[in-house]
Amino acid sequence: MALLSLENVSKAYAGIPALRGVDLAIAPGEIHALMGENGAGKSTLIKILAGVVAPDTATIRIDDVPVTIDNPAAAHRHGLRFIHQELSVVPALSVAENIMMGRPYPRRLGALVDWRALNAMARKALETLGITHIDPRKKLAHLSIGDRMLVKISSAFLAGETPARLYVMDEPTAALTREESERLFAVLREIKAAGNSVLYVSHRIDEVMSLCHRATVLRDGRPIDSGELANITHDDLVALMIGRKVTEAYPPAQAAPTKDPVLQRPDLTVRKGEIIGIAGLAGAGQTELLRQIFGNPQKAWKAGIAYVPKERRSEGLVTSRPIYQNITLPHLQAQSLGGTWLTPRRERQFATRLGEDVRLRAAGPSQLVSELSGGNQQKVVFAKALGGVPRLLLLDEPTRGVDVGAKFDIYAIIRDMTAKGMAVLLASSDLPELLGMADRIAIMRDGRIATIVDAKGLTEEALLNLCYGRSAVAA
Numbered sequence: 001m002a003l004l005s006l007e008n009v010s011k012a013y014a015g016i017p018a019l020r021g022v023d024l025a026i027a028p029g030e031i032h033a034l035m036g037e038n039g040a041g042k043s044t045l046i047k048i049l050a051g052v053v054a055p056d057t058a059t060i061r062i063d064d065v066p067v068t069i070d071n072p073a074a075a076h077r078h079g080l081r082f083i084h085q086e087l088s089v090v091p092a093l094s095v096a097e098n099i100m101m102g103r104p105y106p107r108r109l110g111a112l113v114d115w116r117a118l119n120a121m122a123r124k125a126l127e128t129l130g131i132t133h134i135d136p137r138k139k140l141a142h143l144s145i146g147d148r149m150l151v152k153i154s155s156a157f158l159a160g161e162t163p164a165r166l167y168v169m170d171e172p173t174a175a176l177t178r179e180e181s182e183r184l185f186a187v188l189r190e191i192k193a194a195g196n197s198v199l200y201v202s203h204r205i206d207e208v209m210s211l212c213h214r215a216t217v218l219r220d221g222r223p224i225d226s227g228e229l230a231n232i233t234h235d236d237l238v239a240l241m242i243g244r245k246v247t248e249a250y251p252p253a254q255a256a257p258t259k260d261p262v263l264q265r266p267d268l269t270v271r272k273g274e275i276i277g278i279a280g281l282a283g284a285g286q287t288e289l290l291r292q293i294f295g296n297p298q299k300a301w302k303a304g305i306a307y308v309p310k311e312r313r314s315e316g317l318v319t320s321r322p323i324y325q326n327i328t329l330p331h332l333q334a335q336s337l338g339g340t341w342l343t344p345r346r347e348r349q350f351a352t353r354l355g356e357d358v359r360l361r362a363a364g365p366s367q368l369v370s371e372l373s374g375g376n377q378q379k380v381v382f383a384k385a386l387g388g389v390p391r392l393l394l395l396d397e398p399t400r401g402v403d404v405g406a407k408f409d410i411y412a413i414i415r416d417m418t419a420k421g422m423a424v425l426l427a428s429s430d431l432p433e434l435l436g437m438a439d440r441i442a443i444m445r446d447g448r449i450a451t452i453v454d455a456k457g458l459t460e461e462a463l464l465n466l467c468y469g470r471s472a473v474a475a
């Protein structure tokens with residue numbers, strides 16, 4: 001008997017189908033992966049299950065009994081818990097208030113909020129994940145994006161009036177470090193051992209293959225296949241998702257970097273055509289370094305410095321605006337759009353071309369960014385950065401949430417542009433990405449560049465050791 005089954009789930013937005021007749025079943029104690037490229041319909045399916053989006057058609061059964069889920073409270077009552085892709089947190093409230101959001105607060109004398117009890121409940125929820133470094137009284141605004149994610153995840157583990165049966169997680173590890181991800185996986189294994197289930201979305205294929213039992217693959221809103229992960233290879237799974245063979249190989253550099261410096265600082269010189277990786281443990285100062293170099297946005301864009309920030313929604317995008325305006329925003333001088341007059345038509349053409357380069361999946365250049373899937377929003381940030389043909393490109397975790405197919409296309413674009421002289425600073429917690437793309441890697445510790453090493457011949461292990469401040473040779 002399935003714990004949860006979905007039958008014939010369909011949904012169209014303004015006539016454009018996002019889901020077409022999707023079926024999915026999850027057994028008790030199963031971790032089920034939901035896979036597909038950016039825009040395939042994963043988050044839409046999850047929002048339907050959460051009672052956030054109304055489907056056009058859907059039959060939902062829990063323990064084989066048909067149920068109606070038309071609001072989040074109903075989903076909660078049925079034992080469903082959600083960690084959505086886009087964080088719905090309130091930065092002005094405390095960690096504890098965010099964890100308790102939508103739940104009744106503990107009260108004293110039936111009226112006054114019992115803050116002590118509230119904070120204790122929040123602390124307990126955090127401890128489920130082994131988190132002790134986050135103070136429940138702290139305002140969320142003061143937390144890093146990774147810590148905010150941990151707060152959000154913890155709230156799913158808070159005990160409710162009805163027992164939890166199924167945890168639905170939409171890219172929970174996108175903003176987490178390795179250690180934090182490992183802690184989450186340990187909790188997932190406990191959930192499984194207790195006979196409860198997980199529906200899991202991630203673009204990290206290896207993570208899915210080691211964590212999940214079965215997968216359902218969506219392409220273009222259609223259910224393509226579903227089965228046990230033990231019976232499929234990594235490459236075949238990717239081919240199912242993307243619908244074509246993808247070579248997951250980092251494109252080689254086309255030429256050696258030149259000697260001409262693009263950026264010179266006491267601690268770092270970046271040369272034309274060079275890619276410098278920035279590595280370090282979480283919070284070692286990577287984001288601050290890039291922000292410092294970027295400085296004043298208006299001046300920076302003018303000087304040919306482009307920036308793909310880590311926090312795409314708050315820093316990289318105006319989601320209430322159409323795609324093309326987001327892409328052309330920093331390039332609103334006609335010359336940089338390659339013509340004489342800046343007309344909306346030219347703006348849209350410019351945006352369409354860049355969108356194609358990064359495999360943006362959208363109804364058209366005038367679609368609002370808020371209507372795009374998470375990964376496609378990230379591609380808009382990318383297209384915007386590449387638009388002015390920058391001299392120096394600053395990238396902070398640029399491929400987070402981007403599907404494997406588009407990811408390797410983006411690497412190829414970066415290579416083409418460096419061959420033409422663009423220099424790149426690439427901050428990433430994805431070690432293969434750093435080793436595959438960078439010429440040299442700057443290791444940051446305690447807010448400073450501790451050392452710069454050649455990427456050639458470096459192993460993941462050696463790089464990790466350097467991040468921890470251990471010697472690269474000692475294993």
Ligand SMILES: Nc1ncnc2c1ncn2[C@@H]1O[C@H](COP(=O)(O)OP(=O)(O)OP(=O)(O)O)[C@@H](O)[C@H]1O
Binds near residue numbers: 017037041085362371
């Ligand atoms: N509010 C909306 N209005 C119009 N179209 C929408 C809306 N929300 C989603 N869509 C469209 O539905 C499709 C599926 O989006 P969805 O967010 O489910 O993709 P996804 O599989 O979660 O992708 P990602 O991996 O990038 O998160 C996309 O084409 C998207 O543009």
Ligand SMILES: [Mg+2]
Binds near residue numbers: 042043085170374375
């Ligand atoms: Mg999504």
